[in-house]
Amino acid sequence: MSELGKIGTYQFVTEPFHVDFTGHITLGVLGNHLLNVAGFHSHDRGFGIDRLNKEHYTWVLSRLALEMLSDLPYQYEPFTIETWVENVYRLFTDRNFAVLDKEGKPVAYARSVWAMIDTDTRKPVDLMAIHDGDIAGYICDKVCPIEKPSRIKVSSKEPAEVLPVRYSDLDINGHVNSIRYIEHILDLFPVDTLKKQRVRRFEMAYVAETLATDSMAFYIDKVEEGHYDVEVKKNLAETxxxxKVVFDDLPLAV
Amino acid sequence: MSELGKIGTYQFVTEPFHVDFTGHITLGVLGNHLLNVAGFHSHDRGFGIDRLNKEHYTWVLSRLALEMLSDLPYQYEPFTIETWVENVYRLFTDRNFAVLDKEGKPVAYARSVWAMIDTDTRKPVDLMAIHDGDIAGYICDKVCPIEKPSRIKVSSKEPAEVLPVRYSDLDINGHVNSIRYIEHILDLFPVDTLKKQRVRRFEMAYVAETLATDSMAFYIDKVEEGHYDVEVKKNLAETxxxxKVVFDDLPLAV
Structure with missing residues (x-):
């Protein structure tokens, strides 16, 4: 077991091309930072994908839920992301995040759920069988005061939008990258809606991969005022x- | 005049969500880094937009040209960007960039042209009248061995694509952000084209701003094999x- 603490702490500055029309960091960029710090934290503790890949394992992101308590960092503002492991189950691990503003006040929390798969068989592996179950030594009881990711079920049968997969959507594996879905889903909403309301909670449940030759169809259920469930299917068929996108009642402070 | 050197040097690491399907950093992300280091460099020398905005001035990017000498940095690889001022004219300044790989070898160069405008009148200002012409003290004779941005003229009258402006396109000013055009233009090419050929040179000439209520129409001239000129017009009318996108004859080393 390494001497490193259980909580990883990483510093950022809000870059000008990483903010939206309100001047605050976009959820896509913030999601990117969260996945990066997950990588740094696990790498420094012997569970980075560079080492895992050599052992024919890799991490797969299953769920991501972000909840905003107040405005996200503004252009040029420094901020901090903390991350820690909350639980390790046989096939999944829960990793949490806190986003702290320049004064150290939490402005958002996030929860993520990860599986590890065998890159040869593509099957999940038992996390407690990897590196003698070392990962359990990093479990931390720091509180993450937002709800766990929920079950999302969409009933709409008519896509609100169908997009071809384009070059900028693809990651190193030739799959649509996890962050790009967040951007496409926010882009389903009229700019005017996003001017009037702030996203309070945003959830992603990743189910399958989309390739360059697939299309992406977006189905939306309006569950109630300000609460939308969205499903993305490739080729109008496979999820x-x-x-889940939940807006605040409050207008956004632009 | 500050004690800072004329050449600014900035370190980066290639993040996993910032690479394309080849594993190399995307031109959009690289362009974002270039504009950021331009900001850092000018800020540290008294010409940052925070100070300029207080004086009712701001920088406006007019041209950007990137040329790749070899593969751009690969996922997780560190790299360096150098930037310096090549020329200062009355209404424009030329700022250049070198992208160095982890061994310090240049893998790309870039040129940019900037104007300063008065934020009240939106008119260009005389750069030599700002801060007693201090900016001229930063002119540096480091060589940038790529051609200057060229004149681009597109004759096609039929748009290859028309896109609405969406939330993720917009910057803090409510304009389509300069980087997003780069992504949209690369996305005009079939993924297969980008699998077979590498972009050797990419130029942007920024003419006007696009708002959330506008559409973006993309017109393409194929000038010769592997050389395309693209024009973006808002509402099918105003440029x-x-x-300019020039591909290598060589296939990309994936």
């Missing part, structure tokens, strides 16, 4: 991810 | 930017 690739589901999302 | 907002022009671009």
């Amino acid at each position: 690739v991810c589901r999302s | 907002v930017c022009r671009s």
